[in-house]
Amino acid sequence: MIHGKFTSKSPRDLFSGSKMWETALKWLENNQNNTQEGLYPLGEDGFYARIMSYSLKSRENARFEAHRHTIDLQYTISGAEGIEIAPTEALNPQNDYDEASDAEHFEKPAFPHAFVTNSTGFFTILFPEDAHMPKLDVPGVDSVVKLVIKIPSLFS
Numbered sequence: 001m002i003h004g005k006f007t008s009k010s011p012r013d014l015f016s017g018s019k020m021w022e023t024a025l026k027w028l029e030n031n032q033n034n035t036q037e038g039l040y041p042l043g044e045d046g047f048y049a050r051i052m053s054y055s056l057k058s059r060e061n062a063r064f065e066a067h068r069h070t071i072d073l074q075y076t077i078s079g080a081e082g083i084e085i086a087p088t089e090a091l092n093p094q095n096d097y098d099e100a101s102d103a104e105h106f107e108k109p110a111f112p113h114a115f116v117t118n119s120t121g122f123f124t125i126l127f128p129e130d131a132h133m134p135k136l137d138v139p140g141v142d143s144v145v146k147l148v149i150k151i152p153s154l155f156s
Contacts, residue, residue: 001085001132002125003116006032006075011125020047024149028075032121035077035145046070046102046152053145056081056137064091064106066131071151073125074134076118079144082136086113088129106131118146128153 002011006028015021023042027049031040040049046069066088074083090113091106098104117138118124126132135144 001114001116001127001130002123003118004123005121006123011123020044020151023047024049024073024151028073028123028147028149031147032075033077034147042149044152046150049147049149051077051145051147053079053143054135055143056141057135058137059084059108059133062133062135064108064131064133065103066106066128067102067126067150068097068104068128069102069153071125071127071153072132073123073149073151074118075123075147075149076120077145077147078120080117080119080138080141081134081144081146082115082117082138083124084112084115084133084136085124085126086131088131091131108133118144 027042034051037051037053042048086109091109094105094107096105116124
C-alpha cells in the first residue's frame, strides 16, 4: 500500500519507465477534477478508470475486499473516506472469489491493521496482497467522489 497527496512528482517518480503506470497517472492528472461518473477504458483489457460517488458507512456495515489480478489506484476528487487495510494473509477469506470482477471478500478482524483517510487530492495504491475496506465514515464528511484506476498486475 502506498498513500500520499497527488502532485506532479508523486507517485510518478515511483513508477517511471512503466508505460501502463505513465498512462494511468497522466489520465489521473487530466481528470482529477472530473466528476462525471462512469467507466473509462484506458487500453489493455482490464485497464480502466471508474469515477463514482457514494455515502460513507460504519465499519460494521462495510466489507473487506481484495483483487488477485489488479492494482487499485484510488484517488479522492471531493469529500473523503476512510480505508482500512490489512494483509490478505492475516484475514479469513469468505471463499467468494469472482473471476469476472476479480474480487473476493474477507472477514473483518477484531481490530484494524492500518487505516488511511483519503481526502480531496489524496491517493492510495492497493496491491493484490492489500485487502481493503473503503467507504468508511470520516468525521464531518458523509460522502465521497472518487476515481479508481484498475491496473492489471501482470503489466505493472
